[in-house]
Amino acid sequence: MDDPTTTAPATAPALEAEGLGRRYRGGWALRGCDVTVPAGRICGVVGPNGAGKSTLLSLAAGQLAPTEGRVRVLGATAGAPELRARVAYVPQDKPLYPGLTVAETLRMGRELNPVWDEAVAQQIAEQGELNPKARIGSLSGGQRTRVCLALALGKLPDLLLLDEPMADLDPLARHQLMGTLMSVAAERGAGIVLSSHILPELDGVIDHLLLVQRGRVRLAGDLEEILDGHRLLTGPAAQGSSLAAETVVEQRVSGRRAVALVRTDEPVDGDWESERPSLEDLLLGYLRASADTSADNPNRVKPDPNGVAA
Numbered sequence: 622m623d624d625p626t627t628t629a630p631a632t633a634p635a636l637e638a639e640g641l642g643r644r645y646r647g648g649w650a651l652r653g654c655d656v657t658v659p660a661g662r663i664c665g666v667v668g669p670n671g672a673g674k675s676t677l678l679s680l681a682a683g684q685l686a687p688t689e690g691r692v693r694v695l696g697a698t699a700g701a702p703e704l705r706a707r708v709a710y711v712p713q714d715k716p717l718y719p720g721l722t723v724a725e726t727l728r729m730g731r732e733l734n735p736v737w738d739e740a741v742a743q744q745i746a747e748q749g750e751l752n753p754k755a756r757i758g759s760l761s762g763g764q765r766t767r768v769c770l771a772l773a774l775g776k777l778p779d780l781l782l783l784d785e786p787m788a789d790l791d792p793l794a795r796h797q798l799m800g801t802l803m804s805v806a807a808e809r810g811a812g813i814v815l816s817s818h819i820l821p822e823l824d825g826v827i828d829h830l831l832l833v834q835r836g837r838v839r840l841a842g843d844l845e846e847i848l849d850g851h852r853l854l855t856g857p858a859a860q861g862s863s864l865a866a867e868t869v870v871e872q873r874v875s876g877r878r879a880v881a882l883v884r885t886d887e888p889v890d891g892d893w894e895s896e897r898p899s900l901e902d903l904l905l906g907y908l909r910a911s912a913d914t915s916a917d918n919p920n921r922v923k924p925d926p927n928g929v930a931a
């Protein structure tokens with residue numbers, strides 16, 4: 622029988638989780654996670670603070686062990702030795718040796734990785750005008766992020782797991798680095814799974830979505846299919862109750878107009894202008910619905926009864 626830790630066919634999904642869960646002392650951070658992210662996708666992991674995004678990425682990187690279920694990455698059990706060269710993980714806290722210089726850090730990347738693209742690593746460092754002699758401990762948060770991304774992309778991974786990679790970067794750096802990430806992914810067919818709170822930064826970039834809320838994966842799949850399965854409705858405020866409650870993700874009134882995000886690909890009855898939501902409309906609708914704990918909105922989607930408090 623094949624050893625499950627070593628079977629890694631080229632077309633294996635980037636990420637496959639089955640019944641995946643992780644519990645800390647305070648409770649479940651992630652539970653019942655069943656997702657598949659196909660190879661070569663740019664997958665956005667989105668959700669409010671404390672939703673379980675970092676936990677999922679860390680489990681995929683093999684840095685955390687599941688409490689229950691399992692997670693495979695590129696066909697092998699997360700954390701398997703053979704994945705070391707194929708997967709680059711940049712956690713939120715961007716761990717680097719503060720006493721090393723930028724040049725020493727990149728040299729370490731070159732020496733420790735069996736495959737290394739010096740040109741890509743140098744390009745990322747130079748774009749940020751990083752002084753090669755500067756100590757890591759003297760760099761700003763955004764500069765350290767740049768060094769981490771140089772290390773991650775320099776090793777030419779098949780999969781990048783990036784936890785809030787752009788959070789510390791200024792808009793120009795964000796734009797540049799996102800462009801570099803996308804071109805590396807396109808040229809090499811590498812997959813990227815990245816968590817982010819910066820919703821506009823994901824638009825036009827991701828083609829797969831995981832929305833995590835309260836430790837549960839609430840939406841998962843091909844982004845176009847998810848967007849096609851939702852409508853953003855605008856209409857007179859008075860007719861809000863005409864919508865089938867079970868389809869309403871979120872609804873709010875702005876002046877005399879009601880705006881509703883509904884889960885349907887069918888025409889909607891009533892005096893509604895209907896359009897396909899943008900990624901930001903979709904995500905904000907779900908995030909607002911989750912944040913809205915008021916009882917005075919009968920149409921809001923109720924929290925998943927099996928959901929776990931994060």
Ligand SMILES: Nc1ncnc2c1ncn2[C@@H]1O[C@H](COP(=O)(O)OP(=O)(O)OP(=O)(O)O)[C@@H](O)[C@H]1O
Pocket residue numbers: 645646647649650668669670671672673674675676677931
């Ligand atoms: N080491 C830990 N010990 C105990 N609880 C933890 C630990 N790490 C995370 N948690 C808890 O697990 C839950 C999920 O945390 P996680 O960091 O995965 O969320 P997140 O979606 O990445 O949040 P953020 O967007 O704020 O980074 C939170 O309730 C958090 O408090």
